[in-house]
Structure formats: C-alpha cells, structure tokens
Amino acid sequence: MPEIAPNCWKAALSFFWWREYRDGRQEQEFDLLTGQISPWGSKTPEGLAKVGWLPVTPGLAQKMKSCGEYGIPTQSLAVILPLAEGEEPVIYKETTVWEGSQVHCKACDAVFRSTGPATHCPICGAKTSWRCPKCGQLQDSEICPDCKVQGNPINPLESRPARWDETEYFLGVKGKFCNRFNTSRLITEH
Amino acid sequence: MAATVQIIGFYGPAPGVKTPLTVQRYNTAIPSQRDPGLSFPNNIPPSGETYRSCWMYTGAEITDGTYSQLTNWRWGTPGNIKDPAVWDLGSGKVQVALKDTGDHGCPVASYEAPTGVSGSYGYDIKDPVNGHTYYKGETTPCADADNYTTTSPLVFDTTVYTPASPLKVTKLVVHQLVLEDDSSFGEKAEIACFLRWQEI
Numbered sequence: 001m002p003e004i005a006p007n008c009w010k011a012a013l014s015f016f017w018w019r020e021y022r023d024g025r026q027e028q029e030f031d032l033l034t035g036q037i038s039p040w041g042s043k044t045p046e047g048l049a050k051v052g053w054l055p056v057t058p059g060l061a062q063k064m065k066s067c068g069e070y071g072i073p074t075q076s077l078a079v080i081l082p083l084a085e086g087e088e089p090v091i092y093k094e095t096t097v098w099e100g101s102q103v104h105c106k107a108c109d110a111v112f113r114s115t116g117p118a119t120h121c122p123i124c125g126a127k128t129s130w131r132c133p134k135c136g137q138l139q140d141s142e143i144c145p146d147c148k149v150q151g152n153p154i155n156p157l158e159s160r161p162a163r164w165d166e167t168e169y170f171l172g173v174k175g176k177f178c179n180r181f182n183t184s185r186l187i188t189e190h
Numbered sequence: 191m192a193a194t195v196q197i198i199g200f201y202g203p204a205p206g207v208k209t210p211l212t213v214q215r216y217n218t219a220i221p222s223q224r225d226p227g228l229s230f231p232n233n234i235p236p237s238g239e240t241y242r243s244c245w246m247y248t249g250a251e252i253t254d255g256t257y258s259q260l261t262n263w264r265w266g267t268p269g270n271i272k273d274p275a276v277w278d279l280g281s282g283k284v285q286v287a288l289k290d291t292g293d294h295g296c297p298v299a300s301y302e303a304p305t306g307v308s309g310s311y312g313y314d315i316k317d318p319v320n321g322h323t324y325y326k327g328e329t330t331p332c333a334d335a336d337n338y339t340t341t342s343p344l345v346f347d348t349t350v351y352t353p354a355s356p357l358k359v360t361k362l363v364v365h366q367l368v369l370e371d372d373s374s375f376g377e378k379a380e381i382a383c384f385l386r387w388q389e390i
C-alpha cells in the first residue's frame with residue numbers, strides 16, 4: 001500500500017465497485033477510459049439489480065495513477081451479487097494498517113514481516129543461539145551444557161520498524177450474509 | 191474512493207498537539223512526548239506497587255482523497271504483549287480505556303494532558319483524583335490490550351466521516367503501560383499495533 005507521507009496511507013485497490021440498476025444502467029468507481037474516480041455516494045441508491053467488485057486491470061491501473069489513485073492489477077475474477085427486490089447490499093472495503101517490524105534473516109537472507117519480536121526465521125528456522133567462549137560450540141541455551149559457562153548471544157535476525165497495510169473487500173446482503181475477500185481468498189460469513 | 195488517512199497521536203498540554211505517528215513509545219515524560227528515546231523510561235515499581243506510563247493517544251485523520259464514507263474505526267495488538275517472549279510483563283499489561291456506553295475512543299475535544307511524576311510514573315487513567323476526566327467516572331474498568339486482536343479489535347469510533355464532516359479526526363484510543371513488581375526490567379522490542387477502518 002502506498003505510504004504517501006510518513007504514516008499517511010492511501011489504499012491501493014485491486015478491485016473497484018460496480019453496480020447495475022434494474023433499468024440496465026451501470027455505474028462504476030473508475031472510468032475505464034480516463035481512470036477518473038466516482039464516489040459511491042452518501043447513500044446506496046434505490047433500484048439496484050446487481051452490485052459487485054471488478055478487478056483492476058493493468059490498463060486501468062495506469063489510468064488511475066494519472067488521477068492520483070493507486071491500483072494493483074489482479075487476474076482475480078469479478079465478484080458480483082444479484083439483488084432481489086428489497087434487499088440492501090453490504091459493500092465496502094476494509095483497510096488495516098500495521099505498525100510492526102521487517103526482519104532480515106542473516107542465515108538465509110529471507111525478509112519477512114513480524115507483528116512482535118521475531119523468535120525464529122519462518123523460512124530456515126534460524127533463531128538466537130549462544131556461542132560458548134570456551135568450546136566455541138553454538139548452543140540453544142545461554143549456559144553451555146558441556147562447559148557450564150555463559151555463552152555469547154548470536155542473533156541471526158535483524159529487525160527494523162516497518163509499516164504495511166492489508167485491504168479486504170466486503171460484499172453481501174444486509175441481514176443475510178457477507179463475502180469477505182482479497183486477491184487470494186474468499187470467505188462467506190453468515 | 192481511496193481516502194488518505196494519517197495515523198496520529200496527541201501530545202503535550204491540552205488541547206494537545208496533533209502529531210503524525212511513525213512510532214509511539216510508552217514513557218514517563220509528563221506531559222507526554224511521542225518518543226523521548228531512552229529518556230523518561232518506565233520504571234519497575236517497588237514490591238507491592240504499580241507504576242504506569244503516561245497516557246498515550248492514538249487515532250487517525252482523514253487528510254485527503256475521494257471517498258463517500260469512512261467509519262467503524264478499530265484498534266488492536268498482536269494479543270501477546272505480556273508474554274515472556276515479548277515484553278514479559280508478569281502481571282503487568284498495556285491497558286486501554288473503555289466507556290460504559292458509546293464509543294470507547296476519547297473525542298479530541300476531551301483530550302487531557304497526561305498527569306504523573308515526570309521520569310517516574312504516570313497516573314492511572316482511572317485514578318479517582320488525577321485520572322482522565324473522560325474515563326475516571328466510568329464503571330467499566332480499563333481493559334487488557336491483549337484482548338484486542340485482528341479478530342476482536344477495539345471499536346473506538348463508529349462515527350461516519352464524509353467529505354462534508356467538519357472534523358476529520360477520529361476519536362482517540364487512550365492506553366498506557368502498566369508495570370507490576372513482577373514485570374521484567376530492560377529495553378523492550380517494538381511491538382505491532384494496527385488501525386482498521388471501513389471505506390466506501
């Protein structure tokens with residue numbers, strides 16, 4: 001997600017909203033020709049037959065950028081919901097901004113995110129160990145079990161503060177169900 | 191519809207200075223600093239006592255962007271701050287202020303400068319005399335921040351913010367570090383907190 005200033009966030013979108021009225025009219029968040037954005041509106045309009053989220057294409061992402069918006073193209077399918085008469089759609093996206101750590105494993109060179117002190121590398125399993133100053137062996141405990149002396153800690157994990165975001169998209173019918181999804185999964189909640 | 195959202199804190203004497211957050215450090219600088227480094231540390235109390243950091247305020251400001259509504263602002267932690275492998279707080283914790291009814295966040299207009307003894311400890315949010323006016327009379331005690339995770343975050347502001355809203359700063363989560371005599375001494379690693387909102 002673009003952090004456009006220190007801890008100033010603007011969601012990068014992989015999907016944009018789309019809606020179709022019962023008379024056949026269609027509206028969507030971004031103009032496919034210009035990338036210009038249209039707000040959903042202060043109220044959900046009457047007479048909707050379908051609502052959904054359409055995937056951002058590479059071409060649209062470029063046009064969005066020229067309008068100051070950020071798009072992440074995805075090959076995911078559109079998620080569209082037909083609405084029966086009287087049904088009220090639930091449609092929004094949810095952004096979570098994390099303040100955590102980015103960790104570099106000096107053992108395998110992996111880089112990963114952590115929401116707390118990293119205890120081990122999830123890729124290679126490396127973790128803090130202690131080198132015994134007497135026998136020189138690496139041990140899993142502070143005190144060398146053979147020499148009974150305090151070892152020197154060796155931490156293969158370098159952490160630095162990092163911030164990142166996650167965006168999920170919601171689509172459902174009020175009082176009935178809601179689909180929660182992103183580019184890699186879809187969960188239906190009742 | 192993407193709004194531009196800045197994570198903020200408030201510091202100093204009332205009405206407080208709104209400050210973009212990159213990192214926020216629990217400390218005992220009265221009245222409050224965002225990150226005084228290792229100055230004004232939190233101290234382990236003598237046996238049988240409890241020490242606290244000064245109050246911390248965390249919220250968000252909608253600074254720009256095209257959107258219709260932003261609402262349902264939530265805050266949370268990894269849920270394991272107290273653990274021996276994390277901050278090893280013993281029976282201490284990070285506590286967060288709650289209201290009996292309505293949103294748990296503190297309106298910006300109700301900001302109060304943290305009170306306490308600079309360099310030693312801050313007063314409890316709920317202290318009957320020196321506590322936070324917006325919270326100290328509430329029946330509901332402060333909660334353990336470890337209870338608020340990605341699956342059960344603290345809803346601190348349900349206001350619906352629109353482009354027409356005169357104030358685009360959310361209510362503020364009020365939290366503080368609580369140290370008991372069995373909390374472990376030493377510099378602590380950075381932990382991750384999150385802020386979440388709905389947008390259309």
